[in-house]
Amino acid sequence: MHPLLRMIGERLGLGLLTLFVVSLIIFLGVELLPSDIAQEILGQAATPETVAALRTRLGLDEPPHVRYLDWLLGMAQGDFGRSLASGREISELIGTRLYNTLFLAGLAAVISVPLALGLGILAALWRNSLFDRGVNTAALAAVSLPEFFIAYILILWLAVTAGVFPSISNINPDTAFWDRVYRTMLPALTLTLVVVAHMMRMTRAAILNLMASPYIEMARLKGIKNSRIVTRHALPNALSPIITVVVLNLAFLIVGVVVVEVVFVYPGLGQLLVDSVAKRDLPVVQACSLIFATTYILLNLLADVLATSSNPRLRHPR
Amino acid sequence: MTAVLRLFGEAPWSARLGIVLITLYVVVAVFAPLLAPYGERAIVGYEYEPWSEAHLLGTDNLGRDMLSRLIYGARNTVGIAFATTVLAFLLGGAMGLVAATLGGWTDQALSRLVDVLMAIPQLIFALLILTIVGTSVVSLILVIAVLDSTRVYRLSRAVAMNIVVMDFVEAAKLRGEGLWWIIRYEILPNAMPPLVAEFGLRFCYVFLFISALSFLGLGIQPPTADWGSMVRENATLISFGDITPLLPAACIAVLTIAVNFVVDWFLMKTSGLKE
Numbered sequence: 001m002h003p004l005l006r007m008i009g010e011r012l013g014l015g016l017l018t019l020f021v022v023s024l025i026i027f028l029g030v031e032l033l034p035s036d037i038a039q040e041i042l043g044q045a046a047t048p049e050t051v052a053a054l055r056t057r058l059g060l061d062e063p064p065h066v067r068y069l070d071w072l073l074g075m076a077q078g079d080f081g082r083s084l085a086s087g088r089e090i091s092e093l094i095g096t097r098l099y100n101t102l103f104l105a106g107l108a109a110v111i112s113v114p115l116a117l118g119l120g121i122l123a124a125l126w127r128n129s130l131f132d133r134g135v136n137t138a139a140l141a142a143v144s145l146p147e148f149f150i151a152y153i154l155i156l157w158l159a160v161t162a163g164v165f166p167s168i169s170n171i172n173p174d175t176a177f178w179d180r181v182y183r184t185m186l187p188a189l190t191l192t193l194v195v196v197a198h199m200m201r202m203t204r205a206a207i208l209n210l211m212a213s214p215y216i217e218m219a220r221l222k223g224i225k226n227s228r229i230v231t232r233h234a235l236p237n238a239l240s241p242i243i244t245v246v247v248l249n250l251a252f253l254i255v256g257v258v259v260v261e262v263v264f265v266y267p268g269l270g271q272l273l274v275d276s277v278a279k280r281d282l283p284v285v286q287a288c289s290l291i292f293a294t295t296y297i298l299l300n301l302l303a304d305v306l307a308t309s310s311n312p313r314l315r316h317p318r
Numbered sequence: 319m320t321a322v323l324r325l326f327g328e329a330p331w332s333a334r335l336g337i338v339l340i341t342l343y344v345v346v347a348v349f350a351p352l353l354a355p356y357g358e359r360a361i362v363g364y365e366y367e368p369w370s371e372a373h374l375l376g377t378d379n380l381g382r383d384m385l386s387r388l389i390y391g392a393r394n395t396v397g398i399a400f401a402t403t404v405l406a407f408l409l410g411g412a413m414g415l416v417a418a419t420l421g422g423w424t425d426q427a428l429s430r431l432v433d434v435l436m437a438i439p440q441l442i443f444a445l446l447i448l449t450i451v452g453t454s455v456v457s458l459i460l461v462i463a464v465l466d467s468t469r470v471y472r473l474s475r476a477v478a479m480n481i482v483v484m485d486f487v488e489a490a491k492l493r494g495e496g497l498w499w500i501i502r503y504e505i506l507p508n509a510m511p512p513l514v515a516e517f518g519l520r521f522c523y524v525f526l527f528i529s530a531l532s533f534l535g536l537g538i539q540p541p542t543a544d545w546g547s548m549v550r551e552n553a554t555l556i557s558f559g560d561i562t563p564l565l566p567a568a569c570i571a572v573l574t575i576a577v578n579f580v581v582d583w584f585l586m587k588t589s590g591l592k593e
Contacts, residue, residue, distance in 0.1 A: 018437045025438070029450055144574040146526050148533050148549055149567035152556050160559045167557060255439040259530050263553075273442070274534050277449045285449045292442045300437070 008305050015301040022293050023075075027068050030282050071286075080287040085279045090287050093272060096173055098291065101261070101268035104184055105253045108191035112253075113246055116196045120203025120242075125230050127208065136204075139197035147256065151190040151263040158186060169266040187257075187264045194256055195249045202245040206238035240310040247303035254295050329583055336579030343573055347392040354386035359541045366555060369562075376562055379551050384562060387543040391566060394538060395545045396573070398459060399525040405463035406524070407517060410470025415501045415509070417471070418478035429475070432468045440465050444531065453536055458528070466524055473516050477509045511588035518581035522574040529570050545570050 038054040039046065055061055059070065074081060080090035123132045142150070159167035165186045175183065210216060211234060219229050258270030265271070269288055276284040326334060346353060355374075356362050360382065367377040375384035417425040435443075444461055451457045481487065482505065490504050531537030532546030540547060545566035552563035 018434060021434050022438055025434070026446060029446060032450065140578065141571075141575060144522065144578055145571045146529050146533070146546075146567055148530070148546075149564065149571055152549070152553070152564055152567065156556055156559065156561065156564070160557060251439075255441055258441055258445075259534065262534055273445060274536070277445045277536055280449055282449060285446060289438075289442050289446045293438045296439045296442075297437055 004309055007308055011301055011304055015297055018297055019294060022297070023072055023290060024068070026286050026289050026293070027071060030286060031064060075287070075290060081283045083276075083281055083284050085276070085281040085284075090284055093284065094269065094287060094291070097267060097269045097272050100171065100266065101254070101257055101270060103180070104187055104257055104261070104266060104268060105191070105250070107181065107184055107188040108195070108253055109250055111188060112192040112196050112199065112249075115192065116199035116246075117203055117242070119196070120200040121207065121230060121235065123200065123204045124207040124211075124234075125227060132204075135200065139201055142193050142197040147190065147194055147259045148263050150193050151187070151260055154186055154190055154193075155263075158189075167264070169264045171267065184266070187260045187266055190260050190263075191253055191256060195253060199242075199245055199249050203238070203242050206241040207234045210234045210237055240307050243310060244303045244307040247299055247306060251296050251299035251303070254299070255292055332579040333583035336576040336583075339572060339576035340580065343392055343396060343576075346389055347396050350389050350393045354383075354389040356383040356386040358382075358386060358390040358543050360386075366552075375565065378548070379554070384552075384565070387548060388545075388566060388569065390543040391545045391548060391569070394542055395529065395532075395570075396525070398455060398538060399521060399528050402459045402463045402466070402528065403517065403521045403524050405459065406466040406520065407470055407513075409463060410467030411474045411513065413467070414471040414474030414476075415478050415505055416497070418475045418482050419497060419501055419505065421482075425475075428471070432471050435465065435468045436472075440527070441530070444527075445536065448531075448536055453539060455538060455542075458531070458537055462524060462527060466520060466527075470516065470520065474509065474513060477512050478505050481505050481508045511584075515581050515585045515588070518577050518584070522577050525570065525574060 038051045038058060038060060042051055042054060059067060062070075071081070078091055080094065082088065083090055083093060086093075119135055123135050126132050155167045158164045166183055167186065169183050169187055171180055171183050207230060216229060216233055219233050224233075257266075257268060258273060260266070261268045261270040262274055269291065273285065273288040273292070275281075276288065326337065329337070361380055362383050363373060363377045363381045365377065365379055365381050367373055367381070369376045373383050373385070375388065378384050378387060413428055417428045443465055447461045448457065451461070487500060487504050490500050495504075528537050529544075529546035532544050533550050535547065535550060537546060538544040540551070548566040549563055555563050
């Protein structure tokens with residue numbers, strides 16, 4: 001079998017195993033809850049009979065392993081159960097919100113990835129110049145700022161003072177595409193600022209790392225222009241670490257949306273998660289956590305596979 | 319004392335600035351009751367009063383003095399983040415060193431456990447556990463310390479792994495020294511510099527993390543003055559172009575940048591790198 005395929009197979013197996021353990025943790029965590037869920041819903045005044053009736057209706061009488069399998073199979077088929085707070089189907093709550101969150105993360109990725117790569121390549125090209133130092137200092141500062149600080153500064157600057165973008169992302173399923181992009185711009189810009197620094201620094205470091213290699217020296221001696229050396233000779237060999245850091249930051253984007261969504265009252269999954277935690281709506285929290293964790297694990301897996309498969313020695317075995 | 323001053327004189331301007339700022343934060347946190355003009359929870363005026371003589375930074379959404387709450391916030395927010403980081407280091411550091419020294423199945427068991435814990439995004443995991451155990455300061459510190467100790471574990475194990483294979487550790491083992499002695503006197507002194515630097519960076523991370531949770535209303539609970547929740551409580555003012563609600567966030571940002579400056583310098587110094 002091709003070693004690359006085997007490697008991907010192994011990683012996939014490991015990823016599935018991790019997912020299984022994570023789902024077990026999410027399920028068992030709730031099992032450890034000191035009070036009974038049925039009691040929790042009905043409150044202290046409930047009679048034992050009504051509590052017992054609700055327990056039967058929610059299927060809490062079954063042994064834990066049966067309920068775990070039910071829950072897992074339901075999740076796999078898109079049936080997440082019902083919310084404790086509103087009694088609505090969770091899949092109904094999640095559907096459009098998941099799309100909104102992916103839209104926001106996607107928009108942020110479309111802006112931040114080319115920006116980070118460009119800045120990183122330029123910083124490597126003009127190493128130790130004023131531009132390089134400026135970009136690096138700005139990156140260090142951006143990493144140290146809390147997300148909500150960046151978000152409010154953007155609101156203050158672009159929404160309140162300049163009035164370019166709306167400060168609240170008021171979108172619904174009927175919003176047209178470009179209008180949606182316009183209303184999502186401020187949260188997307190915030191996320192961009194959060195992730196660009198890391199990607200840019202890694203791009204710069206990965207390229208500079210190679211600049212001392214003999215083949216770069218050779219290219220220099222041939223008299224090739226510096227910009228061509230960086231883009232044609234160094235960049236292709238620096239791709240593996242760059243791809244890894246880009247995908248890892250995409251994983252971070254999906255999770256990082258939580259705080260940003262709350263600031264901009266963006267109707268996404270993160271907002272739903274935070275609201276449900278405050279209301280202690282356990283089934284919704286479980287479903288959201290599982291979705292976030294799955295996305296995160298899958299993207300990490302993807303980073304792993306892409307990084308290894310960009311190694312030519314693995315792609316073309318002897 | 320002179321040695322400390324000389325060290326300070328040698329540091330680059332960024333590290334000096336960082337040290338001065340951190341000292342300032344510590345002084346404010348320790349002497350908060352003396353410095354604050356009003357009490358932490360005292361309602362002393364109307365809601366959202368503008369900056370004035372009586373209230374230098376105005377009042378917040380309940381009419382409490384903003385400056386006083388900022389000063390008390392230094393104590394609460396920084397204190398809780400510091401306690402959490404210390405706990406995470408005691409837990410993760412100890413486990414990492416033990417895993418590296420013992421090796422074998424102890425190492426395997428601990429490392430696989432950490433792998434699984436790290437596979438779940440930290441914020442999501444923290445939210446899940448806080449839903450289950452409820453939000454109080456103690457559960458907040460414990461949950462974040464445990465989640466963060468996984469990162470400390472990875473580093474301390476990796477660092478200790480390189481030291482365990484050295485001859486002087488082998489010699490100590492042959493002398494018949496116990497596990498505690500080997501970790502305390504052979505491994506720990508050699509693992510200190512990267513761990514100290516990591517402590518600074520971890521502190522920043524935990525500090526931002528707790529602030530984010532408080533901002534979401536799930537961390538440090540009111541009426542305790544805390545920078546993260548203060549931003550949220552007064553966020554309405556921002557839409558009127560008032561920057562007061564951003565001050566607590568700026569306090570958070572300045573401290574993280576200061577710690578980063580000092581850590582950068584420390585790393586450069588201990589690794590023997592020059593500009």
